[in-house]
């Protein structure tokens with residue numbers, strides 16, 4: 001595999017196969033659902049039984065996590081009868097990884113037989129009606145780095161994964177969004193449930209006020225530094241996707257606002273909502289293969 005920073009795909013089909021074979025040889029789990037845990041949300045794996053954990057550094061070709069709140073472990077387990085895999089920590093462009101490396105695990109999941117990916121993240125609210133602690137079902141996204149040529153599908157297209165020009169107008173499964181709404185309301189989360197548009201920026205700095213205002217004009221409800229590459233690659237290879245974003249802070253849209261966002265605050269809100277999010281994710285997994293397709 002090539003090193004960090006490559007503008008187009010730096011992983012060959014053989015790289016993906018080698019990692020997939022290694023995992024299939026080291027676990028008897030055959031996951032159908034993958035959960036990608038965002039900043040401070042690694043506890044989502046706690047709802048699984050029969051857990052088997054691998055550190056990213058021990059998995060061939062796997063990138064390693066370099067950001068606080070990302071444990072860097074791949075956890076296999078079961079929820080009711082569903083075999084799943086949890087990524088405790090995902091990868092970001094701002095860490096210096098290429099988007100091919102950022103999305104590497106998604107194609108591994110595809111090759112392992114996963115059908116559904118549940119992506120979670122922490123994001124800042126652009127929509128002024130939102131509140132810290134809200135859970136936003138991602139309805140759609142804006143791929144800002146993609147507009148600037150930072151796209152995970154840049155380079156020769158590998159037809160074994162998907163088509164050259166994938167459709168993205170239905171990236172987030174309508175059925176899964178409906179199910180997530182139902183589950184959240186059954187679990188008493190309706191009061192802090194939202195549905196909106198997530199925008200990815202490259203980071204690592206948080207937004208200036210002028211940038212935040214621009215994102216608001218563009219129709220973004222929240223902003224973060226992840227998720228869109230994984231969702232794009234998942235959709236490209238035919239996986240069903242659900243995205244849940246935890247609103248960890250209000251993005252400043254006003255020069256008179258004194259509060260300053262920082263990563264510790266982001267992680268703290270993650271902890272505050274971890275338990276409820278874990279119940280939502282566990283319930284969703286136990287129902288998603290039965291109720292939707």
Ligand SMILES: O=P(O)(O)O[C@H]1O[C@H](CO)[C@@H](O)[C@H]1O
Nearest residue numbers: 038039121122225226263266
């Ligand atoms: O998207 P995740 O990784 O959940 O985390 C978000 O929070 C971090 C900044 O606090 C950034 O990594 C941003 O993307």
Ligand SMILES: Nc1nc2[nH]cnc2c(=O)[nH]1
Nearest residue numbers: 122123124223224225266
């Ligand atoms: N870009 C960005 N990412 C975040 N992740 C969590 N909060 C924020 C935010 O306000 N901006």
